[in-house]
Amino acid sequence: MDISILGGQMLGIIPLGDIVLYFTPFNLFMFAAALAFTTLIAISKTESQVEAEFGTLKNREVKVDKSEFKIRRFLAIVCGLATAGAMVTGDLFDFTLFVALIAIVNIGIVAAVKEVDVLDSAFQYGLIAMIATLPLFGGAAIILASAGTISLLQLLQIPNSTMILYGSLLLFIGVAGETGVAPFFATKAEMFRTPGSPFLLIIHLSSLLVIVRTIEILLILNKPF
Amino acid sequence: MNLMGNIILNVAIAFLVGSVLFGLQRKIMARIQMRPGPPIIQHLLHTFKFFIKESAFPKTAAMPFYIAITAMLCVIWVAAVIVGPVTEGSLLLFFAIYAIHKIVEHNAGSSSGSPYGKLSCVRAVYSAAAEVPLFAVLIIIYLKTGTMIISNIVTFQSQHGALLLSIPLAALMFFVLILSKSPYSPFAITKGKDIVSGYETEHFGLLRGYLMFSESIAWYMLLWIFLTVFIGGLNPVGYLIGMVIITAFVALINAVTPILNPNHSVMTQVTLAFIGIAGSIITLLY
């Protein structure tokens, strides 16, 4: 199979020892998008919400305070960079590490808000993310054990086997749990309702982009033809 | 033709045709509901009009994100035009573009600080969980044709007949996706009138005009992908006729259905996605 039937023509590779970064228009676009959003997050202020006060006719402005703002911005930038890395890496284990990092900083971004409901969601999300590391790394390990390589460009040449299919299913479960916001926690509105939209954006961005990238990886691993 | 000229021409066509199709959709909906309805070029006129309206930026907004996010929407759909009509590149890229479109909806809503926008932002995250599986239709196309490159899919169809006939469930899934992106559709929960204008509530004046510009391109591009991927090999007149037919059909559905509440909308979409994926894979296997 040729990589160019998935993401378009190969534009170039950056070999960093074992880890080979490769660029097709598809990877490059998502890489650029992740970096563009990260830059915007780094320079943006947060929005403030105006709420009606209970019992009076006054309004109250809810803002992100400075210490919380600093730590959340830092975590959001790390998350953006990890997402950008996960978009172009040509190494399966590298990809899983990036995904695990994304999950960790996403929990951090949510957990930095000092509200009971939000902390509750962060705790549950954290549990799922921790549980999901097992299938995530386990899947990558099974693929390594059965194919003998975790370089995606080499996995392209390796014929299908049941163990690779099994490994990639585990990998998919792992990714779904790690970037759990879109599939599992979308209903947890508390997480998205708090002020600090740039930081919440990166949670959503990282989970969607990683899912899109995972689909490319699954198609590389399991060749239907 | 000069590449830049080609891109600008295609962007302009996408914007103009998309706007007029939106206008047509409102007109058809109005006639079904026995109202006279606005002129067909109303959406186009609105887009231009908003550019010269008095604009201000809310004090509560997250600057510069509040403005940059509108530019982001335009960037991704210009990218879609380049991937689509200009170079006929990879369908996977559309998947990425669509994912980023959901993120723009999310952030346009939340960056203003308005509670309506925030609700729309929450709904955008929520509906992403349903619309991204719908976009998995691309994988079914890949399984059928063995390629993700649009020009190769068109070639495949010229040899094996239209994909609309061989994988109809996938076409249905994509149609539901198109339907959920149209205004007043039963699945348009991010723009539901119960939350004023959803994520666009606080983007008024020129920013609204700018968003409408990008949305027109988005509508044109979604219809373009549907026609190219499922029918393929059409000439410009064929595209135009196909787009008018789909828009009219969408208008018919939108005119006679209410906007579903978020839970029902997402569950309907997920169910349709499940039926589509499972059904298509079963038909591909046998």
Place this chain on the structure above:
Amino acid sequence: MDKLKTASWFIFIISVVSIVYALVFNPAVWIVYTIALLFIPLSILSFGLLSMARGKKEEEEDKRREPFIGY
């Protein structure tokens, strides 16, 4: 002229110049894509920021006050 207007003029001129450059000189493909992706949206946005009407200074105070005064 205020900051927003100056910046908009600056961006608008740069984007129009680069689009014209790509149209006339036909540079390498990736340069054309970069220009198209960055400067087509930016030119429209900056044009909009220039063409939009601005509120009058005198009316600003009226707008800032709460419109609902029915308590």
